[in-house]
Amino acid sequence: MLKYDYKNAVNIGDVSLEDFEKVDFNGAYSNLMEKLNKGVIGFREIIYDDLNKYNDFKNEDGINVVVVGMGGSILGTMAIYYGLSLYNYNNAYFIDNSDPEKTLSILKKVDLNNSIIYIISKSGNTLETLVNYYLIKRKIEKLDSFKGDIIFITNGGKLKREAEKNNYKVYSIPENVPGRFSVFTVVGLAPLYSLGIDISKILEGAKYMDKLCQNKNIFKNPALLNGVIHYLHEKKGRSISVVMSYIERLKYFGEWYKQLFGESLGKNNNGLTPILSIGAKDQHSLLQLYMDGKKDKVITFITTEKYDLDEEITFEDINDEKISCNLSNIIKCEQIATEMALTQRGVPNVRITLDEIDEFSLGAMMYMYEMQVGFMGELYNIDAYNQPAVEEEKRICWKLIKECGNYGDR
Numbered sequence: 001m002l003k004y005d006y007k008n009a010v011n012i013g014d015v016s017l018e019d020f021e022k023v024d025f026n027g028a029y030s031n032l033m034e035k036l037n038k039g040v041i042g043f044r045e046i047i048y049d050d051l052n053k054y055n056d057f058k059n060e061d062g063i064n065v066v067v068v069g070m071g072g073s074i075l076g077t078m079a080i081y082y083g084l085s086l087y088n089y090n091n092a093y094f095i096d097n098s099d100p101e102k103t104l105s106i107l108k109k110v111d112l113n114n115s116i117i118y119i120i121s122k123s124g125n126t127l128e129t130l131v132n133y134y135l136i137k138r139k140i141e142k143l144d145s146f147k148g149d150i151i152f153i154t155n156g157g158k159l160k161r162e163a164e165k166n167n168y169k170v171y172s173i174p175e176n177v178p179g180r181f182s183v184f185t186v187v188g189l190a191p192l193y194s195l196g197i198d199i200s201k202i203l204e205g206a207k208y209m210d211k212l213c214q215n216k217n218i219f220k221n222p223a224l225l226n227g228v229i230h231y232l233h234e235k236k237g238r239s240i241s242v243v244m245s246y247i248e249r250l251k252y253f254g255e256w257y258k259q260l261f262g263e264s265l266g267k268n269n270n271g272l273t274p275i276l277s278i279g280a281k282d283q284h285s286l287l288q289l290y291m292d293g294k295k296d297k298v299i300t301f302i303t304t305e306k307y308d309l310d311e312e313i314t315f316e317d318i319n320d321e322k323i324s325c326n327l328s329n330i331i332k333c334e335q336i337a338t339e340m341a342l343t344q345r346g347v348p349n350v351r352i353t354l355d356e357i358d359e360f361s362l363g364a365m366m367y368m369y370e371m372q373v374g375f376m377g378e379l380y381n382i383d384a385y386n387q388p389a390v391e392e393e394k395r396i397c398w399k400l401i402k403e404c405g406n407y408g409d410r
C-alpha cells in the first residue's frame with residue numbers, strides 16, 4: 001500500500017484549497033482517460049497484459065543478467081532492481097552510458113558465457129546502446145563458442161537489423177508506450193523476470209494504483225492530487241520538484257523519476273526541474289538551501305513504515321544521556337524533523353509512505369508518477385510523450401563522431 005499526505009503543501013506557500021477551483025483538473029482527468037481508453041497512449045493498458053509471455057525468458061539461479069540500454073530502456077529496470085536489492089547485486093550488470101571506464105570494467109569482470117544479455121532500445125538507433133552492443137559483440141567473437149543468450153528488445157533501426165542479420169531473438173515494445181513509460185512492458189519486466197523478481201507483484205501494485213487513479217474525487221486520487229499541487233506551486237514560482245527519499249536504495253528510482261518528470265514536462269518554456277535527494281544525508285548538504293535558499297521548491301518525502309534490516313541501538317547523546325531505540329526510529333525522526341522544519345519555514349512538502357519496500361509498493365509508486373505526469377501534461381496542455389529537443393544534440397553528435405578521428409584528438 002501507499003499513503004499520500006499533502007497537508008503541508010496546501011495553505012503553505014500561498015497555495016490554498018480555493019486555488020484548486022481555478023484548475024481544470026476534471027478536464028485533465030477526462031483528456032488523459034480518453035487517451036488511455038482509446039489506446040492513443042498505452043502505459044495503462046499494458047499493466048493488464050497476460051504475463052504468460054514471460055515464460056519464454058530465462059530465470060536461472062547463478063546466471064548473470066546484463067542489460068544494455070539508455071533512458072527509458074533501462075532506468076525503470078534499475079529503479080526496481082536496486083530498489084528491491086538489499087545492497088547485494090551479485091549477478092546484475094547495467095551498461096547505461098558511454099563512459100569507457102564503466103562499460104569496460106563491467107565487460108572485464110562479467111562472464112558473457114554465463115549471461116543473458118538484453119540489448120534494449122525502442123528506436124534501435126541510440127548511439128550508446130549501439131556502441132555498447134558492438135563492444136559485447138566483439139568480446140563474444142573472441143570466445144571459442146558463445147554459450148550465453150542475447151535478446152534484443154527493439155522496434156527497429158540499426159539494432160533490429162543487427163538482430164535479424166545475426167538471428168538473435170527480438171521482442172518488440174508497444175509503439176503507443178513512450179520509452180520513459182515502458183518499465184511495465186517487456187523492456188523492464190523481461191530483465192527483471194530473469195533477475196528473479198516477482199513481476200506479477202509489480203503489476204499488482206500498478207493495478208492497485210490504477211484503481212485509485214480512476215477516482216474523479218481529486219482528494220482520493222493521489223496522482224491527480226500530486227499533479228495539481230505541483231502545478232499550482234509551479235505557477236507560483238516553485239518549479240523545482242525535490243524528491244527526498246529516506247530509503248537510500250531508491251536512488252535509481254530517482255534517476256527514473258528525473259527522466260519521467262524532466263523529459264515529459266520540459267517543453268515550450270514550461271517544465272519542473274526534478275531533483276533527487278537522499279535522506280537523512282542530504283540534510284547535511286542541501287537542507288540549508290531547501291530551508292533558506294530561494295523559495296522555488298516543492299519537497300516530496302518518500303519513506304517507509306518498515307525497513308527490511310533494522311536493529312536496536314543504545315548510545316549516549318551529546319549530553320551523555322543514554323538513548324535506546326531502533327535505527328529505523330532515528331531515520332524516521334530525522335524525516336519528520338526535516339518535514340516540520342521545512343513546514344515552519346513555509347516550504348511546501350508532501351509525503352509518500354510505503355508500507356514496505358517490495359515489488360507491490362514500487363509498482364504502485366512508479367505507476368502513480370506515470371499517471372501524475374500524464375495528468376500534468378494535460379494541465380500544461382503539452383505532449384508529455386515525445387522529446388523532440390533531444391534530437392538536435394544527436395544530429396550534431398553523429399556528425400562529430402563521423403569526424404571523430406580529428407575531433408577525438410581536440
Ligand SMILES: O=P(O)(O)OC[C@H]1O[C@H](O)[C@H](O)[C@@H](O)[C@@H]1O
Nearest residue numbers: 070071072073121122123126179
Ligand atoms: O529506447 P531508445 O530508443 O534507445 O531511447 C533511449 C532514450 O533516448 C532518447 O534520446 C530519449 O531521450 C529517451 O526518451 C529514451 O528513453
